[in-house]
Amino acid sequence: MKFDTPATTNPIDRMTVVGKPIDRIDGKRKTTGTARYAYERNDAAPDAAYGYIVGSAIAKGRIDSIDVTDAKAAPGVLAVVTHENAGKLAKAKAHTANMLAGPNVQHYDQAVAIVVAETFEQARAAAKLVRVGYGRSSGSFDLAASQSSAVKPKDGTPDTAVGDFAGAFAKAPVKLDQRYTTPDHSHAMMEPHATMAAWKGSKLTLWTSNQMLNWAVRDMSETLLIPKEDIRVLSPFVGGGFGSKLWIRSDAVMAALASRAIGGRAVKVALTRPQIMNNTTHRPATIQRLRIGAQKDGKITAIAHESWSGDLPGGGPETAVNQTRLLYAGANRMTATRLSVLDLPEGNAMRAPGEAVGLLALEVAMDELAEKLKMDPVQLRIVNDTQVDPEKPTRQFSQRDLVGCLKTGAERFGWSKRNPVPGQVREGRWLIGMGMASAFRDNVAMKSAARVGIDKKGVVTVATDMTDIGTGSYTIIAQTAAEMMGVPVDKVVVLLGDSSFPVSSGSGGQWGGNSSTAGVYAACSALRDSIARKLGFDPAAAVFEGGKIRVGDRSASIADAAGDAGLSAEETIEFGDLTKTYAQATFGAHFVEVAVDSATGEVRVRRMGGAFAAGRILNPKSARSQVIGAMTMGVGAALMEDAIVDKRFGYFVNHDMAEYHVPVHADVPHQDVFFMDELDEKSSPMKAKGVGELGICGVGAAVANAVYNACGVRIREYPLTLDKVITGMPQVA
Missing domain, CATH: 3.30.365.10 (Aldehyde oxidase/xanthine dehydrogenase, molybdopterin binding domain)
Incomplete structure (x- = not known):
């Protein structure tokens, strides 16, 4: 389905289920502890081993030597993986740093090894026995000190200019010119970055905490140099992400390497809170300058917003000027973004980047x-x-x-x-x-797909690789399917968080709810058409309610249309050029x-x-x-x-x-x-x-x-x- 013209009246407008304050359908599982997160999937691999990551003790430089002799001899240890025995790896295009350092170190606490043992305690104890020799290099860690060397980012639209800002600002009767700073922030979500990985032959399965499963498959494929078809990612429940889990991190890559090193047996890896702070991503600090000129009646005649932030080489800026381009009127405008190279852990998206x-x-x-x-x-x-x-x-x-x-x-x-x-x-x-x-x-809309089926009992099942990061995806997807198919919410089963399902928008950038439900809307529209045609109804005139399809005085049960074999439809919604036509x-x-x-x-x-x-x-x-x-x-x-x-x-x-x-x-x-x-x-x-x-x-x-x-x-x-x-x-x- 292509969405390239404004929506007209459709079944969602009935608002019999959509728009209602329905309790979370996953709420009972969350509050009773039966919603299993990545690290808790003992049902999938009861014999899982444990991995503990050793992080770099320097922020920039080289690994001169790694001695794992004592670690390998420690009780319960099954393997120690470093860049020397991990096999060929690449850096996923989405990342500024490798998930495994060696020989070069790009930031503090970058993974340099993983110790695999029978228990978590054994792995953690043995990790302290890994001896790493470093050659430290000088690095850049201070945004203010590097501000003068910041450059215009290569990607995106770093600068904009409309009218004559300088002239209008000089003439404005009321002027403001101030500097503001924001510090580095950590996501601090409840569930840590955690993964359980297992191999079966050439096939890799990851139970992980991730917001965007299709991106995770892509990143793992690029990193491990294996086909996407050989990777399955499962993430049915995510205990918060705020952007830190948009991409795979070292827990996923190192768990996969660890599992491969012990013959494919499942390995669990969870990052500690200090590792989350320094090994994963953060919101970068900013220095911002605002200049506003206005008439005495308050009307802005000149506005300029400049922002400086930093990231690892190849990274991107914190786009702090974006809202100033759209929020207030003013004929003369200027925005500018500058990026410094900082050798701190990767700066990246955090809630409302x-x-x-x-x-x-x-x-x-x-x-x-x-x-x-x-x-x-x-x-x-x-x-x-x-x-x-x-x-x-x-x-x-x-x-x-x-x-x-x-x-x-x-x-x-x-x-x-x-x-x-x-x-x-x-x-x-x-x-x-x-x-x-x-x-x-x-407001961003992302391409999103879903598969919707109905069985002979009238139960509607939705499958999409969408994630629920604590935001209520299960519930609004169930509401959408219930509204479209004319059934109560308790007749809808929602399956999320499996990369084998149709590719959704994923969760991020506040696009998840709108985009993923639009994908479900598209799939339900296709299923409605199939039901109508099978029963001889005009799809354009059909009304679905009370578990039935109706046109005029004629009606039939949608369960009857499903029959013993059931009916299903898969569809994708793609968004056209309306974002170019309308802000x-x-x-x-x-x-x-x-x-x-x-x-x-x-x-x-x-x-x-x-x-x-x-x-x-x-x-x-x-x-x-x-x-x-x-x-x-x-x-x-x-x-x-x-x-x-x-x-x-x-x-x-x-x-x-x-x-x-x-x-x-x-x-x-x-x-x-x-x-x-x-x-x-x-x-x-x-x-x-x-x-x-x-x-x-x-x-x-x-x-x-x-x-x-x-x-x-x-x-x-x-x-x-x-x-x-x-x-x-x-x-x-």
């Missing part, structure tokens, strides 16, 4: 501009709304209700009660403030109230609220969970998350959950989430858009703006730790 950190800067800059103008921050954003792409004015937005989000969010939150003068509202020793920010995240994005507005301790500088978030426009909401309950989780991550980015680099040796020092701080229950207050009534016919036949990453976009800036309103301390270097807050406190405390 680009916008999550770009809005941390842009939305504070807008707050500062509003203060210069003596204008309400909400009104400033409304004044600069646009219904067309500011860089390409002939391209309209498919749907854009930012103004509705701003007004609705403000009303629900009680924004009108805010005192615009900082430091004026007290409750005892606590200074109280409110802040807000716009939310923006691009597609999701929007929102965040509102936050904080309290700042006037004596200590401690910040507590007291209330959060947001209104969001993201097309049809397929399941309000799971969508709300997505947003409150994202808002919580935004609090972390604002107040505590900071992967601290040892700039001498090139690694993240605080590489565990004791020292890398993330929000816990006590940090998160009541969160009010409101979804605007919106359909986007240009997005997909579901008329939905992504929502998973929208909730993190802007919320950190809203926290920062609330802190300023509370105590008058403007912090432009995230996170807003109390040492930074308390520096400016004596003037108001």
Whole structure:
């Protein structure tokens, strides 16, 4: 099915199942512990051995020698694999570093060996006996120090320019020119990177924690130099990823090598939390400069956003300027992205890459501009709304209700009660403030396929290699199939997370829900046609409901059409050029109230609220969970998350959950989430858009703006730790 014209009325519009707050169909398995994750698949391989990865002790250089004699002689050890005996390997095109170092080392904690033993404890103990001799080279680990040597990235669209920014900025009666920084972040998901690998002849099976199974098959094929057809990846349950599991990591590759070294017997590998922090990917730090010129009525006449970030050689930038190209009007515009070579672990996608950190800067800059103008921050954003792409004015937005989000969010939150003068509202020793920010995240649709079948009992089964990373994929796919086939949800069986199933969009970039359900929609449409033709109904006129197909006064059971053999259909949805014709994005507005301790500088978030426009909401309950989780991550980015680099040796020092701080229950207050009534016919036949990453976009800036309103301390270097807050406190405390 090709989606290249806007959707018209279709069966999803009935909204008898889709759009309802149905409980997660996988919820019972998750809460009772019967949903088995990658490391728990004892049912598939009860005799699995265990692997423990040895990571590089240097950040850059060479391996001069590896002595595994003592490790191999340790109790229970079955094999030790290094680059010297692993066989021929290649680097998957999706990665900037090899999953196994040798002889060159590209970053700290890069895998240099794996020890395989009968038990985990034996493997871990023997790993300490591997002796590695290194030749250390000097590396680059400091973004600020390398900023002057940063270059324009080769791929993508690093720079844009419209009109005469410099001239318009010089003439603007009100100007802002500020620098903002964001630190490195870790994904910190609950389930670690984990894999169990087993060989049967030339065939490799991986039970792994991965968001994109088709990419995993591709990457393993490229790395191990074996055909894709010889690889099967299973990932039915994923305990969080946030982008860190978009691609295979060392757990998958090293488990496969370890299994091959012991004759194909299954081997389990799970990365420890320190290994996750330094061996896998992270969100790279940024340095950003915002310049905005405006008329006295608040209308922006000039806006420029420049961003610097770093990555390993061959890597890419953090695209922090992307939202500035689309969010606000202004005739004269400029954006620029620059990339430094840093010898830190790989920088890559983390929930809402680009916008999550770009809005941390842009939305504070807008707050500062509003203060210069003596204008309400909400009104400033409304004044600069646009219904067309500011860089390409002939391209309209498919749907854009930012103004509705701003007004609705403000009303629900009680924004009108805010005192615009900082430091004026007290409750005892606590200074109280409110802040807000716009939310923006691009909308992407990805090709996606599914197979849908029905049996003689009327049970509908959906199979697709889509993953559920804690986001509710099982449930919204079941709702889609139930709506299309006219059956209740409990008559739908959903099979996910197996690369032998039709290739879906996978989970990432907030494209998963909209794209994968659109693929199921396409397959169900094909199955509906097959049922109608078999029973002699006109497919175009057929209505499916109550387990029956009906045209006029005539009806028949769809189970009868299936018969003993059953019926099935497989279809793929492909997206045409509507994204070129229309700008597609999701929007929102965040509102936050904080309290700042006037004596200590401690910040507590007291209330959060947001209104969001993201097309049809397929399941309000799971969508709300997505947003409150994202808002919580935004609090972390604002107040505590900071992967601290040892700039001498090139690694993240605080590489565990004791020292890398993330929000816990006590940090998160009541969160009010409101979804605007919106359909986007240009997005997909579901008329939905992504929502998973929208909730993190802007919320950190809203926290920062609330802190300023509370105590008058403007912090432009995230996170807003109390040492930074308390520096400016004596003037108001």
